[in-house]
Structure formats: structure tokens, C-alpha cells
Amino acid sequence: MTRNRKALIIDDEPDIRELLEITLGRMKLETRSACNLKEARECLARERYDLCLTDMRLPDGSGLELVQHIQQRYPELPVAMITAYGSLDTAIGALKAGAFDFLTKPVDLNRLRELVNSALRLPAPSRPGDEEPVGSRLLGEAPPMKVLRKQIGKLARSQAPVYISGESGTGKELVARLIHEQGPRAERAFVPVNCGAIPSELMESEFFGHKKGSFTGAIEDKPGLFQSANGGTLFLDEVADLPLAMQVKLLRVIQEKAVRAVGGHQEVVVDVRVLSATHKDLAAEVAAGRFRQDLYYRLNVIELNVPPLRDRREDIPLLAEAMLARLTSTAGLARLHPDALAKLQHYRFPGNVRELENMLERAYTLCEDDEIKASDLRLADTPAIAGGEEADLAQVSNLEDHLEDIERKLIMQALEETRWNRTAAAQRLGLSFRSMRYRLKKLGLD
Known part of the structure; x- marks a missing residue:
């Protein structure tokens, strides 16, 4: 027999409790109510709930205390915070404490229903040792990777915006996809966008859509990325590359949860979880005035x-084996000579997992008898400074010229690997397309 789903509502205002009870009752949920923290804790101890809604201000304490109590004792229970209108800092504090999501007063009933449906779609939390499907796609047994998989599982059960930091090539988009796929939005769209690859003059149209005739070339209505991700997740990769003017518009959309298409007269409500990433130090970008605080x-x-891969070198054999298995699935099995593996484990990998994969693909193409030897890796071709401390100061007469020479060699290597596809080469190097274009011109490669 299926157990009826139950929701716990905590608010000291009888009118709000009644409104929430009626709305959730019409959604076929049983409800229990409490007017303070003491009653809420007693209710939680007596019964099992599928959802909890709590006001921020309660007569005997803060709703944040209840969020923390639930996180410690009932981590599988999604709890949403109800805050006063305009209390964005309070809402962010609740999300950081572990709240699933938040609502503002006066409560928008459509937003409430969306939140409830999302919470009820949450999959059961994973148990210790149960890492599939994450473990099969985010490989690694090093301690930092075990922590990362656990964090992904926890964040998938929240609607909080997540900023994914890390060097180029570490797998930030895969992490974002896994957060999406394990959460309540898994059945909806995951829309990734490289913010550095969109020309600035087209950004507003790409993000928010446009109406037919709104500008030259707008021959029909077009939905933007936010509309395409409605109900799902929008992943803003290389978010540090957004121009300041676009940052202002993006902030407003995130706060208002509504977009207006270019040439449009009405705002359209969107329900989108935003995940973002960049290989840059975003706090440093804020300090430099290039990113809005x-x-x-x-x-x-x-x-x-x-x-980064250099912080989990013990994972290199596992990663290499999996990559070679993918590369050779239709062409036989390739082996990695022990000397080649040793060389890989002593390399710094500035391009991280992506560089390892590209290196193995190139080496497999060059190797003989399906065995990759150390010489096939062509690591000697990489400038010594890329490996860290091995640069020889005696060889440097002018630092700027030396660095430009290294930069030119690496850009040429990336262009050759990508068959002179500048966009792909920029991604390979962790650069925005605009930055790549500037460097090509500066180095006389344009």
C-alpha cells in the first residue's frame, strides 16, 4: 500500500499556514502544522515527512536553526525557507545551510507548486559506497575525488546555484551534468553555454531570445537559452568572460526569475537552476573590477x-585505462608500456584530464603493435616551463620573449591538434574565443 505523502508547515501566522495547507492539500499531500521551533522538532520526531516548509522568523528562534537540525538528523528531507520579500541575503544563507530552495512573501502559489513538485521528484539519497552512476563517469579513487562525488550527491538534492571552480580540462561540465542528472530536474533540459564563445553583440538575443523583426536578420521569433532550459538547468561555462553590461542583465534575470526577449514587451517567467564555472579566479576578477560583486x-x-590531475596522480593509471578502452573499442586493445605510464605520472598536466585524453589519442595513432611507449607521448616536445620547476634560467635572456615563444608553441600545437579550428583550439587551451583572437594577433599568427 502506497504511503500518503506528508508535508510539515512551520509558520507563526495562522493565515499563511492555512493558505499553505489548502494549496498542498489540493496537491494530494497530507499536512501537519507547527507555529514554532519546539513544535516543529516534536512533529519531526513523531512522523516521517516528504517536504518541510518553514518561515525564517519564528517566535522561539530562526528557521535557519531548523534547517540545520534537519540537515543533521533528517538529511533526506528537503526543506524550503520562506523569507520576507527582498531578503536575498537571508535566502542565500538558508541555501548555504542546506535548504532545498526558498520562497518569498507574499507567497506566489505557482512558484510554490513548482517547488513542491521539484522536491517530490527528488531521488532517494545515495547510501555510503553507492556511487553509481557518478563513479562510472567521474573516475578516480584519490581522496579529493571521493569527496567530490559525495558533494555532487548532496548538491543534486538542492536548488542552490553552484559555482564550479577548477583549472581548464578538469571536467567542470561533467560535474555540472552529474548534479543535474541526479536531481529533480533530470527529466528536463541541461543547457550548456560557453560564455566566451558568444559575440557580445548577440549575447542578449542568445540568452533571452528575440522577436521577429527586432533587428536585422531576426526573420522569426527565437527562444533564448533561458527559455530552452526552463524547468531544467542552465550551465554557464567560462562565466568570467561575460561583458559587464551582460552581467547586469543576467543578475536581474536570476533575481526576478523572468526574461524579456529582445523586441518583446512582456516578461516571461522561467524556472531555471543556474550552475556556473570558469577556470579563472572569479574572486580576483571581482577585485579587479571585471566581474560584478x-x-x-x-x-x-x-x-x-x-x-587538478596533478593533485590526484594515483588516478592516472585508472583514467588512462578507461580512455584507451574508449579509443580502441573498435580497433583492438592498446597497451601502455610501464615506462610510458611512469612518464605520465611525473608530468604536471597543465591541461588536466582533457590533456591526458588528447595525449593518449595522439600517442595511440603514432604507436606500433598497439603498445604506447614513452617516446609516443611526445612529452619532450612540451616546453620545460609547462612542467614547472624544470625551466633553465641560463637559457633565458629576455623573459617576455621567452614566454611569448612558449605561448606561440603551445598555441600552434593546439591549432594543429584541432586542425586549425580556432574555437576548438581556444577551448583546448582554456581560453575564450576573444582572448584567443587577441593572442593570435599579438603573436603574429592571425
Whole structure:
């Protein structure tokens, strides 16, 4: 027999409790109510609930105390905070404490229904040792990777904006996809966008859509990325590359949860979870005035760091084996000579997992008898400074010229690997397209 789903409502205002009870009752949920923290704790001890809604201000304490209590004792229970209108800092505090989501007063009933439906779609929390499907796609047994998988599982059960930090090539988009796929939005769209690859003059149209005739070339209505991600997740990769003017518009959309298409006259409500990432130090970008502080705080509610490959060298054999298995699935099995593996484990990998994969793909193409030897890796071709401490000061007469020479060689290598596809080469190097274009011109490669 199926158990009726139950919701616990905590608010000291009888009118709000009644409104929430009626709305949730019409959604076929049983409800229990409490008017303070003491009653709420007693209710939680007596019965099992599928959802909890709590006001921020209660007669005997703060709703944050209840969020923390639930996180410690009932971590599988999604709890949403109800805050006063305009109390964005309070809402962010609740999300950081572990709240699933938040609502503002006066409560928008459509928003409430969306929140309830999302919470009820949450999958059962994973048990210790149960890492599938994350473990099969985010490989690694090093301690930082075990911590990362656990954090992904926890963040998937929240609607909080997550800022994914980490160097280029570490797998930030995969982390974002896993957060999406394990959460209540898994059946809806995951829309990734490289913010550095969109021309500035087209950004507003790409993000928010446009109406037919709104500008030259707008021959029909077009939905933007926010509309395409409605109900799902929008992943803003290389978010640090957004121009300041676009940052202002993005902040407003995130706060208002509504977009207006270019040439449109009405705003359209959107329900989108925003995940963002960049290989740059976003706090440093804020300090330098290149990124808005208010948008930084709105995106960086929770930060998730993806470790570089050099901090988990023990995972290199496992990663290499999996990559070679994918590469050779239709062409036989390739082996990695022990000397080649040793060389990989002593390399710094500035391009991280992506560089390892590209290196193995190139080496497999060059190797003989399906065995990759150390010489096939062509690591000697990489400038010594890329490996860290091995640069020889005696060889440097002018630092700027030396660095430009290294930069030119690495850009040429990336262009050759991508068959002179500049966009792909920029991604390979962790650069925005605009930055790549500037460097090509500066180095005389344009």
C-alpha cells in the first residue's frame, strides 16, 4: 500500500499556514502544522515527512536553526525557507545551510507548486559506497575525488546555484551534468553555454531570445537559452568572460526569475537552476573590477572545486585505462608500456584530464603493435616551463620573449591538434574565443 505523502508547515501566522495547507492539500499531500521551533522538532520526531516548509522568523528562534537540525538528523528531507520579500541575503544563507530552495512573501502559489513538485521528484539519497552512476563517469579513487562525488550527491538534492571552480580540462561540465542528472530536474533540459564563445553583440538575443523583426536578420521569433532550459538547468561555462553590461542583465534575470526577449514587451517567467564555472579566479576578477560583486555572490552560493590531475596522480593509471578502452573499442586493445605510464605520472598536466585524453589519442595513432611507449607521448616536445620547476634560467635572456615563444608553441600545437579550428583550439587551451583572437594577433599568427 502506497504511503500518503506528508508535508510539515512551520509558520507563526495562522493565515499563511492555512493558505499553505489548502494549496498542498489540493496537491494530494497530507499536512501537519507547527507555529514554532519546539513544535516543529516534536512533529519531526513523531512522523516521517516528504517536504518541510518553514518561515525564517519564528517566535522561539530562526528557521535557519531548523534547517540545520534537519540537515543533521533528517538529511533526506528537503526543506524550503520562506523569507520576507527582498531578503536575498537571508535566502542565500538558508541555501548555504542546506535548504532545498526558498520562497518569498507574499507567497506566489505557482512558484510554490513548482517547488513542491521539484522536491517530490527528488531521488532517494545515495547510501555510503553507492556511487553509481557518478563513479562510472567521474573516475578516480584519490581522496579529493571521493569527496567530490559525495558533494555532487548532496548538491543534486538542492536548488542552490553552484559555482564550479577548477583549472581548464578538469571536467567542470561533467560535474555540472552529474548534479543535474541526479536531481529533480533530470527529466528536463541541461543547457550548456560557453560564455566566451558568444559575440557580445548577440549575447542578449542568445540568452533571452528575440522577436521577429527586432533587428536585422531576426526573420522569426527565437527562444533564448533561458527559455530552452526552463524547468531544467542552465550551465554557464567560462562565466568570467561575460561583458559587464551582460552581467547586469543576467543578475536581474536570476533575481526576478523572468526574461524579456529582445523586441518583446512582456516578461516571461522561467524556472531555471543556474550552475556556473570558469577556470579563472572569479574572486580576483571581482577585485579587479571585471566581474560584478553582486552577481558573484548570486552565482557563488555554494562553491565546488574540481581538483587538478596533478593533485590526484594515483588516478592516472585508472583514467588512462578507461580512455584507451574508449579509443580502441573498435580497433583492438592498446597497451601502455610501464615506462610510458611512469612518464605520465611525473608530468604536471597543465591541461588536466582533457590533456591526458588528447595525449593518449595522439600517442595511440603514432604507436606500433598497439603498445604506447614513452617516446609516443611526445612529452619532450612540451616546453620545460609547462612542467614547472624544470625551466633553465641560463637559457633565458629576455623573459617576455621567452614566454611569448612558449605561448606561440603551445598555441600552434593546439591549432594543429584541432586542425586549425580556432574555437576548438581556444577551448583546448582554456581560453575564450576573444582572448584567443587577441593572442593570435599579438603573436603574429592571425
